[in-house]
Amino acid sequence: MPRYFSNTTSFIQMQAVGDLPSDVFNWLSNCLTSTSFSSIEETADELSIGWTRSDNIEDSTFDVPIAFRRDHHALFSLRVDQRRVASAVLKAHVVREEKKFIAENPNFRKPPKEKREEIKELVKLRLLATAHPVPSVIDVTWNFTTGVVTLFSTSTSAIDRFEDIFKKTFAGVHLTLIHPYARAKGLLNGALLEALIAANQANSDDVTALISSNRWIGNEFLLWLLYRGLNDASEYIVNITGHSKEGEKFSAWIDDRIIMEGDSEGGGVQKVAVTGSQDLYKEVRSALTSNKQITSATICMEYGENQWKLALKGDTFAFNSFKCPQIHIEQGATVDEVSEMEAVFFEKTYLQEQGLQYFDSLYLAFLRARLGSSWGDQLRLINEWLEHGTQQ
Numbered sequence: 001m002p003r004y005f006s007n008t009t010s011f012i013q014m015q016a017v018g019d020l021p022s023d024v025f026n027w028l029s030n031c032l033t034s035t036s037f038s039s040i041e042e043t044a045d046e047l048s049i050g051w052t053r054s055d056n057i058e059d060s061t062f063d064v065p066i067a068f069r070r071d072h073h074a075l076f077s078l079r080v081d082q083r084r085v086a087s088a089v090l091k092a093h094v095v096r097e098e099k100k101f102i103a104e105n106p107n108f109r110k111p112p113k114e115k116r117e118e119i120k121e122l123v124k125l126r127l128l129a130t131a132h133p134v135p136s137v138i139d140v141t142w143n144f145t146t147g148v149v150t151l152f153s154t155s156t157s158a159i160d161r162f163e164d165i166f167k168k169t170f171a172g173v174h175l176t177l178i179h180p181y182a183r184a185k186g187l188l189n190g191a192l193l194e195a196l197i198a199a200n201q202a203n204s205d206d207v208t209a210l211i212s213s214n215r216w217i218g219n220e221f222l223l224w225l226l227y228r229g230l231n232d233a234s235e236y237i238v239n240i241t242g243h244s245k246e247g248e249k250f251s252a253w254i255d256d257r258i259i260m261e262g263d264s265e266g267g268g269v270q271k272v273a274v275t276g277s278q279d280l281y282k283e284v285r286s287a288l289t290s291n292k293q294i295t296s297a298t299i300c301m302e303y304g305e306n307q308w309k310l311a312l313k314g315d316t317f318a319f320n321s322f323k324c325p326q327i328h329i330e331q332g333a334t335v336d337e338v339s340e341m342e343a344v345f346f347e348k349t350y351l352q353e354q355g356l357q358y359f360d361s362l363y364l365a366f367l368r369a370r371l372g373s374s375w376g377d378q379l380r381l382i383n384e385w386l387e388h389g390t391q392q
Helices: 024-034 087-104 113-130 156-169 180-187 190-199 207-212 215-230 282-288 338-370 375-388
Strands: 008-017 047-052 073-082 134-143 148-151 174-177 235-237 249-263 269-275 293-303 306-313 318-323
Touching (some): 047 156, 073 156, 073 338, 148 156, 180 190, 215 249, 215 293, 269 282, 293 338
Antiparallel strands (some): 008 318, 249 269, 249 293, 293 306
8 A cells, every 4th residue: 555545644745836738647647657667676777766656666657547647636656776785795795805806916915996996896786786676665646736746755865866856757847845934925915925025034035045044934833833732722713725614613732742953052953852741841941941942843733533643844844744534444445446545545635635724724823923013922922931831
């Protein structure tokens, strides 16, 4: 079963920008086929990267809609097969070959530098030829209504590799990470959007600059959410369009894991992790009053009997361990059946989008407070709570 169908996944989201053809799924079929995965099992190649079907990673054909099309979504996977040789194994074999060279060439106390490099390369190639390629697979969804591409990994190396092959596959379309500032711009308009732009601390539109210069957004969002949850203000209103009706109430709060970072006295960055139930979060408040910032925290969101839980990375808004309500599979059915796979996809997608609707509603509530005229008063209450731990 593809990892996408797991109740708990980690992912980032990107916005696809570019003009798409009218027959988008036929175009997608051709593009995916052009850079589809090719096995290196019967070759001596070290690495192979390409697209496969999510329901069968051994199948790299995209000639029928069921291979990847799910209504206005596409679902496919990036497969990377790589042969690796453990460094300790490589070193042992190299030493053995160097000793053999010295035995055959007694005038040398050790092989010359060029010979050592040659031996190492030949040994590595020989060992790679006998090593089985190790596969890794990352699922991808693309919503063609919103243009949002979701990559089910938060690994920096995986993201870089994905962006590289995406660029080669889909000419004319580029991806932009939906980081806190970008997500805020997508939610705001009018005076609040102008206030956000004025508060932007980056000196360019480069994504790296927008993230690094605007860490305050994620830091203050998590602080605001922590304060409200610990002071009996964990109820929110759905305020954006989605699967739940606007105006409906849901609850949200920071759960039992908080990561804080700040400069240490000896230089460098000091990290503080707080887990489990806390007495008025004294340790957290102490760290925050010592110039630490909340950089990551576990957030719970609850609507009726359903709960969503995620570990949010404040600087990038990477969603780690995003847990949806349990997916319901008909008794006796298996996810190997095509119809059931589709049904599970739509249910999982619905629950994930619903959870993100609550998250965006929560985030928009913060943005309205942070960029509104009353933020000074709210910040004063937060600072008083940090100093004294009293409920305001």
